[in-house]
Amino acid sequence: MVDILNEIKRDYVRDVVKRGKRIDERKFDEYRKITVETGIIPNAEGSAKVKLGNSQVLVGVKLDIGIPYKDRPTEGIFSTSSELLPLASPTFEPGPPSAQSIELARVVDRGIRSSGAIDMNSLFIEENKVWAIFTDVYALDHDGNLIDAAALAGMAALLSCRMPKYEDGKIIRTESSGKLPVSEKVATCTFAKINGSIVLDPSFDEEVAMDCRLTLSTTPTHLCASQKGGSGAITEKELLDCLDTAFRKGSELRALLKD
Amino acid sequence: MMGGKTDRKLIVNGKRLDGRGLDDMRPLTIEAHVLNKADGSAYVEWGKNKVLAAVYGPRECVPRHDSDPYRAVVRCRYSMAPFCSLEEHGRAGPNRRAIELSKVIREAFQNVVITELFPKTAIDIFIEILQSDGGTRCAGLVAASVALADAGIPMRDLVSAISVGKADGQIVVDLFKDEDNFGESDVPIAFAHRNNDILLFQMDGKLTKDEVKTALEKAKNAAVKIHALQVEALKKVYERQAQQNVQ
Numbered sequence: 241m242v243d244i245l246n247e248i249k250r251d252y253v254r255d256v257v258k259r260g261k262r263i264d265e266r267k268f269d270e271y272r273k274i275t276v277e278t279g280i281i282p283n284a285e286g287s288a289k290v291k292l293g294n295s296q297v298l299v300g301v302k303l304d305i306g307i308p309y310k311d312r313p314t315e316g317i318f319s320t321s322s323e324l325l326p327l328a329s330p331t332f333e334p335g336p337p338s339a340q341s342i343e344l345a346r347v348v349d350r351g352i353r354s355s356g357a358i359d360m361n362s363l364f365i366e367e368n369k370v371w372a373i374f375t376d377v378y379a380l381d382h383d384g385n386l387i388d389a390a391a392l393a394g395m396a397a398l399l400s401c402r403m404p405k406y407e408d409g410k411i412i413r414t415e416s417s418g419k420l421p422v423s424e425k426v427a428t429c430t431f432a433k434i435n436g437s438i439v440l441d442p443s444f445d446e447e448v449a450m451d452c453r454l455t456l457s458t459t460p461t462h463l464c465a466s467q468k469g470g471s472g473a474i475t476e477k478e479l480l481d482c483l484d485t486a487f488r489k490g491s492e493l494r495a496l497l498k499d
Numbered sequence: 500m501m502g503g504k505t506d507r508k509l510i511v512n513g514k515r516l517d518g519r520g521l522d523d524m525r526p527l528t529i530e531a532h533v534l535n536k537a538d539g540s541a542y543v544e545w546g547k548n549k550v551l552a553a554v555y556g557p558r559e560c561v562p563r564h565d566s567d568p569y570r571a572v573v574r575c576r577y578s579m580a581p582f583c584s585l586e587e588h589g590r591a592g593p594n595r596r597a598i599e600l601s602k603v604i605r606e607a608f609q610n611v612v613i614t615e616l617f618p619k620t621a622i623d624i625f626i627e628i629l630q631s632d633g634g635t636r637c638a639g640l641v642a643a644s645v646a647l648a649d650a651g652i653p654m655r656d657l658v659s660a661i662s663v664g665k666a667d668g669q670i671v672v673d674l675f676k677d678e679d680n681f682g683e684s685d686v687p688i689a690f691a692h693r694n695n696d697i698l699l700f701q702m703d704g705k706l707t708k709d710e711v712k713t714a715l716e717k718a719k720n721a722a723v724k725i726h727a728l729q730v731e732a733l734k735k736v737y738e739r740q741a742q743q744n745v746q
Contacts, residue, residue, distance in 0.1 A: 339602040342595045354684075354703040452606075454700070463711055466686075466702035469602075471609035473696035476715050483708055 286401025306372030316363020351457030539650025
């Protein structure tokens with residue numbers, strides 16, 4: 241369906257970018273204001289809420305005991321899901337997860353998993369028993385770039401995550417045996433290509449107007465996950481320029497995360 | 500997905516486990532127009548991968564609320580047969596991975612199909628992975644691209660796709676399953692042939708900027724070869740038809 245208001249806004253956003261500006265007057269490589277709050281759901285082993293401009297994402301982490309995969313008997317389980325809650329946007333509807341929701345969860349998952357931030361072997365308990373980490377992304381308010389907000393909240397939630405005590409084959413949730421070991425802080429930067437220009441951290445209106453987007457997850461030295469979305473094309477040079485920016489902005493994002 | 504099991508050697512004396520050099524692709528054969536009912540189709544064998552793609556459309560868009568008054572909508576369903584892998588029986592129908600891949604493949608084709616010519620219609624791409632051995636999304640893209648052309652759908656370009664990555668510290672072209680599972684990185688890329696525009700780009704694993712550059716370069720070289728095979732497959736259809744007309 242065509243949303244007339246979006247069509248008009250789309251032309252406006254593209255026109256502004258063409259003139260070298262953004263509708264909220266940010267620089268092309270500037271994030272909106274970011275705040276990170278951790279430990280806001282004490283019942284969850286780890287939790288964090290990220291505000292990225294007017295976007296808000298909550299991530300909760302639960303630890304359970306799981307059965308390891310047959311081909312990886314000593315490795316823990318890491319699983320990420322996402323809910324684009326109907327309260328977050330008029331465009332989100334109740335029902336089975338959309339492709340957008342699945343993509344969001346899988347992009348966040350790949351960044352954390354590939355970076356090696358969590359040593360899967362450290363989650364081994366005993367034969368046929370490993371820790372299973374369930375990371376749930378809850379989109380609360382959608383004003384664009386849910387990917388970066390979710391990735392940052394996910395990282396913050398994992399860094400704040402406690403290990404429940406394990407005794408005689410049971411989990412004692414009220415007692416903790418220390419923190420979940422996390423060895424790397426992965427930073428995820430999403431760019432939008434709008435009318436031939438690349439902007440960092442697209443707002444909702446910019447996402448409506450974009451031709452495509454590119455997400456790059458980095459550690460200080462390596463690219464560790466990426467996803468292009470949307471039907472527009474990017475050039476090799478644009479990709480490598482974005483990678484430079486992602487490395488540079490990565491340290492800003494990491495500075496927002498506590499150990 | 501990368502497994503990070505580094506105890507397994509993937510390159511011995513400069514050769515990969517299946518005997519290939521670092522830049523060698525697995526044998527790739529493409530046959531266009533293999534199905535009768537579909538408007539366009541193609542069958543691809545790429546190493547041990549066996550992939551069938553079919554295209555229907557432009558046709559009426561059902562459900563109608565999916566349609567666009569200005570252009571055709573391009574839809575894609577990538578799905579793996581429950582018997583396609585050497586491992587246990589899979590579940591029928593698209594899983595979360597398949598839904599994500601369907602989305603990024605569809606987006607790559609939205610770029611090249613001239614959708615403005617067919618407002619209010621749908622162009623459906625179906626990709627069935629019959630046997631999988633790593634790199635199935637690229638094989639699916641290569642097949643679907645030929646199927647779209649076979650259906651006579653106007654396109655700006657053919658799409659060629661290749662997976663590059665890192666195994667045992669080396670950048671390798673066209674990862675097969677073990678390299679995908681136990682290697683250090685996997686980067687599937689799709690290019691538009693005429694200008695090397697990147698239409699699909701995904702990545703996991705760990706790569707430095709220089710390694711990303713090398714991977715892109717190797718992918719571009721491989722894509723040229725794949726494109727030539729796609730064109731060849733399409734030409735053969737017309738040769739076959741011309742011969743039938745003579746008889």
